[in-house]
Amino acid sequence: MTVTGEAKLAGVMGWPIRHSRSPLIHGHWLERYNIDGAYIPFAVKPENVVAAFRALPKLGFSGTNVTLPHKLTAFQIVDVRDAAAEAIGAVNTVVVRPDGSLHGTNTDAPGLLAHLRASAPGWDAAAAPVMVLGAGGSTRAAIFALLGAGVPEVRLSNRTRAKAEALADAFGHKVKIIDWFERSNALASCGLLVNTTSLGMTGQPALDIVLEDLPGGAVVYDIVYSPLETPLLATARARGNQGIDGLGMLLHQATSGFEAWFGVKPVVDEKLRDVILANLT
Protein backbone atom coordinates (compact mmCIF):
# COMPACT_ATOMS: atom_id res chain seq x y z
CA MET A 1 0.00 0.00 0.00
CA THR A 2 1.29 3.44 -0.93
CA VAL A 3 1.19 6.28 1.54
CA THR A 4 1.18 9.63 -0.25
CA GLY A 5 1.82 13.14 1.00
CA GLU A 6 -1.92 13.49 1.55
CA ALA A 7 -2.24 10.43 3.78
CA LYS A 8 -4.52 10.56 6.80
CA LEU A 9 -2.66 9.77 10.01
CA ALA A 10 -3.59 8.19 13.32
CA GLY A 11 -1.97 5.91 15.88
CA VAL A 12 -2.01 4.44 19.36
CA MET A 13 -0.20 5.95 22.34
CA GLY A 14 0.98 3.77 25.19
CA TRP A 15 4.00 2.79 27.31
CA PRO A 16 5.03 0.17 26.48
CA ILE A 17 3.26 -0.14 23.14
CA ARG A 18 4.73 -3.20 21.48
CA HIS A 19 1.99 -5.53 22.76
CA SER A 20 -0.82 -3.42 21.29
CA ARG A 21 -2.93 -5.19 18.65
CA SER A 22 -4.38 -1.90 17.41
CA PRO A 23 -1.80 -1.37 14.61
CA LEU A 24 -2.73 -4.80 13.24
CA ILE A 25 -6.46 -4.07 13.37
CA HIS A 26 -6.26 -0.65 11.76
CA GLY A 27 -3.55 -1.76 9.34
CA HIS A 28 -5.86 -4.57 8.16
CA TRP A 29 -8.69 -2.12 7.51
CA LEU A 30 -6.45 0.46 5.80
CA GLU A 31 -5.39 -2.23 3.35
CA ARG A 32 -8.84 -3.71 2.95
CA TYR A 33 -10.41 -0.36 2.11
CA ASN A 34 -7.39 0.79 0.11
CA ILE A 35 -7.10 3.98 2.13
CA ASP A 36 -4.27 6.45 1.76
CA GLY A 37 -3.43 6.48 5.46
CA ALA A 38 -1.18 5.18 8.22
CA TYR A 39 -1.69 4.01 11.80
CA ILE A 40 1.44 4.30 13.96
CA PRO A 41 2.36 2.78 17.35
CA PHE A 42 3.60 5.62 19.59
CA ALA A 43 5.78 4.55 22.52
CA VAL A 44 5.35 7.59 24.78
CA LYS A 45 6.71 7.80 28.32
CA PRO A 46 4.31 9.20 30.91
CA GLU A 47 6.37 12.37 31.35
CA ASN A 48 6.00 13.13 27.62
CA VAL A 49 2.39 12.24 27.08
CA VAL A 50 0.86 15.71 27.49
CA ALA A 51 3.29 17.17 24.95
CA ALA A 52 2.58 14.23 22.65
CA PHE A 53 -1.19 14.83 22.74
CA ARG A 54 -0.69 18.54 22.11
CA ALA A 55 1.57 17.74 19.15
CA LEU A 56 -1.11 15.71 17.33
CA PRO A 57 -2.84 18.66 15.62
CA LYS A 58 0.52 20.32 14.92
CA LEU A 59 1.72 17.20 13.11
CA GLY A 60 -1.51 16.92 11.13
CA PHE A 61 -2.73 13.77 12.85
CA SER A 62 -6.45 12.98 12.71
CA GLY A 63 -6.26 11.50 16.19
CA THR A 64 -5.04 8.57 18.25
CA ASN A 65 -6.04 5.63 20.35
CA VAL A 66 -4.84 5.67 23.93
CA THR A 67 -3.82 2.66 25.94
CA LEU A 68 -2.19 1.96 29.31
CA PRO A 69 -1.06 3.91 31.23
CA HIS A 70 -2.31 7.08 29.46
CA LYS A 71 -6.12 6.76 29.49
CA LEU A 72 -6.56 8.97 32.55
CA THR A 73 -4.17 11.66 31.32
CA ALA A 74 -6.04 11.65 28.02
CA PHE A 75 -9.27 12.11 29.96
CA GLN A 76 -7.80 15.13 31.73
CA ILE A 77 -6.13 16.80 28.78
CA VAL A 78 -8.75 16.63 26.02
CA ASP A 79 -10.77 19.78 25.32
CA VAL A 80 -14.12 18.00 25.05
CA ARG A 81 -15.32 14.65 26.43
CA ASP A 82 -18.44 12.75 25.45
CA ALA A 83 -20.86 11.03 27.84
CA ALA A 84 -19.15 7.64 27.58
CA ALA A 85 -15.77 9.10 28.52
CA GLU A 86 -17.33 11.01 31.42
CA ALA A 87 -19.10 7.94 32.79
CA ILE A 88 -16.11 5.64 32.39
CA GLY A 89 -13.56 8.19 33.60
CA ALA A 90 -11.06 7.30 30.87
CA VAL A 91 -10.41 8.22 27.24
CA ASN A 92 -9.21 5.60 24.76
CA THR A 93 -9.89 7.47 21.52
CA VAL A 94 -8.94 11.05 20.64
CA VAL A 95 -10.16 12.81 17.52
CA VAL A 96 -8.53 16.05 16.36
CA ARG A 97 -11.20 18.51 15.28
CA PRO A 98 -10.78 20.95 12.38
CA ASP A 99 -10.02 23.79 14.84
CA GLY A 100 -7.20 21.72 16.39
CA SER A 101 -9.06 20.90 19.60
CA LEU A 102 -9.01 17.35 21.00
CA HIS A 103 -12.24 15.38 21.38
CA GLY A 104 -12.07 12.43 23.78
CA THR A 105 -14.31 9.39 23.90
CA ASN A 106 -14.27 5.85 25.24
CA THR A 107 -15.20 3.23 22.68
CA ASP A 108 -15.17 0.22 25.02
CA ALA A 109 -18.87 0.57 25.87
CA PRO A 110 -20.19 0.79 22.30
CA GLY A 111 -17.65 -1.91 21.37
CA LEU A 112 -19.01 -4.30 23.96
CA LEU A 113 -22.60 -3.61 22.98
CA ALA A 114 -21.97 -3.93 19.24
CA HIS A 115 -20.18 -7.22 19.80
CA LEU A 116 -22.90 -8.53 22.09
CA ARG A 117 -25.68 -7.58 19.66
CA ALA A 118 -23.83 -9.11 16.71
CA SER A 119 -23.06 -12.35 18.58
CA ALA A 120 -26.35 -12.77 20.47
CA PRO A 121 -29.05 -11.07 18.40
CA GLY A 122 -31.70 -12.77 20.54
CA TRP A 123 -30.48 -11.14 23.76
CA ASP A 124 -33.15 -8.73 24.98
CA ALA A 125 -31.63 -6.02 27.18
CA ALA A 126 -34.91 -5.11 28.86
CA ALA A 127 -35.95 -8.69 29.65
CA ALA A 128 -33.84 -9.65 32.66
CA PRO A 129 -31.19 -8.54 35.15
CA VAL A 130 -27.52 -8.77 34.22
CA MET A 131 -24.77 -10.04 36.52
CA VAL A 132 -21.46 -8.18 36.20
CA LEU A 133 -18.28 -9.35 37.93
CA GLY A 134 -15.44 -6.91 38.61
CA ALA A 135 -14.99 -3.23 39.42
CA GLY A 136 -12.18 -2.00 37.14
CA GLY A 137 -12.13 0.26 34.10
CA SER A 138 -13.77 -2.29 31.82
CA THR A 139 -16.50 -2.85 34.41
CA ARG A 140 -17.42 0.83 34.15
CA ALA A 141 -17.60 0.51 30.37
CA ALA A 142 -19.79 -2.60 30.67
CA ILE A 143 -22.21 -0.99 33.14
CA PHE A 144 -22.46 2.19 31.06
CA ALA A 145 -23.20 0.12 27.94
CA LEU A 146 -25.74 -2.14 29.65
CA LEU A 147 -27.69 0.64 31.37
CA GLY A 148 -27.69 2.56 28.09
CA ALA A 149 -29.10 -0.50 26.35
CA GLY A 150 -31.97 -0.58 28.86
CA VAL A 151 -31.21 -3.43 31.25
CA PRO A 152 -33.54 -3.25 34.26
CA GLU A 153 -30.93 -4.20 36.87
CA VAL A 154 -27.19 -4.76 37.11
CA ARG A 155 -26.09 -7.11 39.86
CA LEU A 156 -22.52 -6.12 40.58
CA SER A 157 -20.09 -8.30 42.46
CA ASN A 158 -16.41 -7.70 43.14
CA ARG A 159 -13.89 -9.24 45.50
CA THR A 160 -13.24 -5.80 46.98
CA ARG A 161 -16.75 -4.63 47.85
CA ALA A 162 -15.79 -0.98 48.34
CA LYS A 163 -14.85 -0.69 44.66
CA ALA A 164 -18.22 -2.09 43.60
CA GLU A 165 -19.93 0.38 45.94
CA ALA A 166 -18.10 3.27 44.31
CA LEU A 167 -19.46 2.12 40.94
CA ALA A 168 -22.98 1.72 42.29
CA ASP A 169 -22.78 5.27 43.65
CA ALA A 170 -21.67 6.54 40.27
CA PHE A 171 -24.25 4.65 38.18
CA GLY A 172 -27.32 4.85 40.41
CA HIS A 173 -30.08 2.70 41.82
CA LYS A 174 -30.22 0.09 39.02
CA VAL A 175 -26.85 -1.23 40.20
CA LYS A 176 -27.25 -3.63 43.13
CA ILE A 177 -24.23 -4.88 45.04
CA ILE A 178 -23.86 -8.62 45.56
CA ASP A 179 -21.32 -9.89 48.07
CA TRP A 180 -18.48 -11.73 46.33
CA PHE A 181 -19.27 -14.94 48.22
CA GLU A 182 -22.90 -14.72 47.00
CA ARG A 183 -22.02 -14.38 43.32
CA SER A 184 -23.17 -17.87 42.30
CA ASN A 185 -26.50 -17.54 44.11
CA ALA A 186 -27.29 -14.22 42.45
CA LEU A 187 -27.34 -15.73 38.93
CA ALA A 188 -30.97 -16.85 39.18
CA SER A 189 -33.22 -15.04 36.65
CA CYS A 190 -30.24 -13.29 34.95
CA GLY A 191 -30.26 -13.03 31.16
CA LEU A 192 -26.56 -12.23 30.88
CA LEU A 193 -23.40 -12.79 32.91
CA VAL A 194 -20.42 -10.54 32.13
CA ASN A 195 -16.96 -11.24 33.53
CA THR A 196 -14.84 -8.10 33.60
CA THR A 197 -12.30 -9.40 36.11
CA SER A 198 -8.91 -10.63 34.98
CA LEU A 199 -9.72 -14.12 36.26
CA GLY A 200 -9.39 -16.76 33.54
CA MET A 201 -6.69 -14.82 31.70
CA THR A 202 -3.48 -16.67 30.88
CA GLY A 203 -1.43 -16.79 34.08
CA GLN A 204 -4.42 -16.00 36.32
CA PRO A 205 -6.59 -18.41 38.27
CA ALA A 206 -9.94 -19.40 36.75
CA LEU A 207 -13.04 -17.51 37.82
CA ASP A 208 -14.57 -19.56 40.57
CA ILE A 209 -18.33 -19.49 40.04
CA VAL A 210 -21.10 -22.12 40.00
CA LEU A 211 -23.46 -21.65 37.05
CA GLU A 212 -26.19 -23.99 38.35
CA ASP A 213 -28.70 -21.18 38.95
CA LEU A 214 -28.05 -19.38 35.65
CA PRO A 215 -31.05 -19.77 33.30
CA GLY A 216 -30.34 -21.99 30.26
CA GLY A 217 -31.10 -19.14 27.83
CA ALA A 218 -28.68 -16.72 29.46
CA VAL A 219 -25.62 -15.46 27.57
CA VAL A 220 -22.16 -15.57 29.17
CA TYR A 221 -19.77 -12.84 28.04
CA ASP A 222 -16.12 -13.00 29.07
CA ILE A 223 -14.09 -9.88 28.47
CA VAL A 224 -10.92 -11.99 28.57
CA TYR A 225 -9.56 -12.93 25.11
CA SER A 226 -6.33 -14.64 25.98
CA PRO A 227 -7.11 -17.52 26.04
CA LEU A 228 -10.21 -17.30 23.84
CA GLU A 229 -11.86 -20.21 25.60
CA THR A 230 -11.66 -19.41 29.30
CA PRO A 231 -12.72 -21.98 31.91
CA LEU A 232 -15.86 -19.84 32.43
CA LEU A 233 -16.83 -20.04 28.76
CA ALA A 234 -16.05 -23.75 28.60
CA THR A 235 -18.32 -24.42 31.60
CA ALA A 236 -21.06 -22.19 30.22
CA ARG A 237 -21.03 -23.84 26.79
CA ALA A 238 -20.93 -27.35 28.29
CA ARG A 239 -24.24 -26.64 30.04
CA GLY A 240 -25.82 -25.09 26.94
CA ASN A 241 -25.40 -21.37 27.55
CA GLN A 242 -24.12 -19.23 24.70
CA GLY A 243 -20.57 -18.08 25.44
CA ILE A 244 -18.94 -15.01 23.89
CA ASP A 245 -15.22 -14.27 24.14
CA GLY A 246 -13.62 -10.85 24.58
CA LEU A 247 -11.80 -10.66 21.24
CA GLY A 248 -14.83 -9.22 19.46
CA MET A 249 -14.95 -6.31 21.89
CA LEU A 250 -11.34 -5.44 21.10
CA LEU A 251 -12.20 -5.43 17.39
CA HIS A 252 -15.54 -3.63 17.66
CA GLN A 253 -14.19 -0.90 19.96
CA ALA A 254 -11.77 0.06 17.17
CA THR A 255 -14.44 0.81 14.53
CA SER A 256 -15.55 4.29 15.61
CA GLY A 257 -12.00 5.68 15.81
CA PHE A 258 -11.22 4.27 12.38
CA GLU A 259 -14.36 5.84 10.94
CA ALA A 260 -13.60 9.23 12.53
CA TRP A 261 -9.99 9.30 11.32
CA PHE A 262 -10.18 7.60 7.93
CA GLY A 263 -13.77 8.24 6.86
CA VAL A 264 -14.89 4.63 6.33
CA LYS A 265 -17.03 2.58 8.71
CA PRO A 266 -15.08 -0.69 8.86
CA VAL A 267 -16.55 -4.17 9.20
CA VAL A 268 -15.58 -6.65 11.91
CA ASP A 269 -15.52 -10.05 10.23
CA GLU A 270 -13.91 -13.48 10.48
CA LYS A 271 -11.01 -12.39 8.32
CA LEU A 272 -10.01 -9.66 10.78
CA ARG A 273 -10.54 -12.03 13.68
CA ASP A 274 -8.21 -14.55 12.00
CA VAL A 275 -5.51 -11.89 11.50
CA ILE A 276 -5.56 -11.01 15.19
CA LEU A 277 -5.85 -14.63 16.31
CA ALA A 278 -2.79 -15.59 14.29
CA ASN A 279 -0.93 -12.90 16.20
CA LEU A 280 -2.24 -13.91 19.63
CA THR A 281 -0.91 -17.45 19.47
Ligand code: ATR
Ligand atom coordinates in the same frame (compact mmCIF):
# COMPACT_ATOMS: atom_id res chain seq x y z
P1 ATR B 1 -9.45 -3.19 34.34
O1 ATR B 1 -8.41 -3.70 33.36
O2 ATR B 1 -10.83 -3.52 33.91
O3 ATR B 1 -9.28 -1.76 34.74
P2 ATR B 1 -8.39 -3.96 36.95
O4 ATR B 1 -8.55 -2.61 37.57
O5 ATR B 1 -7.05 -4.50 36.71
O6 ATR B 1 -9.27 -4.10 35.62
O7 ATR B 1 -9.25 -4.96 37.84
C1 ATR B 1 -9.19 -6.33 37.73
C2 ATR B 1 -10.45 -6.92 38.33
O8 ATR B 1 -10.23 -8.31 38.53
C3 ATR B 1 -10.83 -6.33 39.67
O9 ATR B 1 -12.24 -6.29 39.76
C4 ATR B 1 -10.24 -7.35 40.64
O10 ATR B 1 -10.88 -7.40 41.90
P3 ATR B 1 -10.40 -6.39 43.10
O11 ATR B 1 -11.10 -5.09 42.81
O12 ATR B 1 -10.89 -7.04 44.34
O13 ATR B 1 -8.91 -6.30 43.01
C5 ATR B 1 -10.48 -8.62 39.91
N1 ATR B 1 -9.57 -9.69 40.36
C6 ATR B 1 -8.28 -9.86 40.04
N2 ATR B 1 -7.77 -10.96 40.65
C7 ATR B 1 -8.78 -11.49 41.40
C8 ATR B 1 -8.91 -12.64 42.24
N3 ATR B 1 -7.87 -13.47 42.45
N4 ATR B 1 -10.11 -12.89 42.82
C9 ATR B 1 -11.16 -12.06 42.60
N5 ATR B 1 -11.11 -10.96 41.81
C10 ATR B 1 -9.94 -10.68 41.21
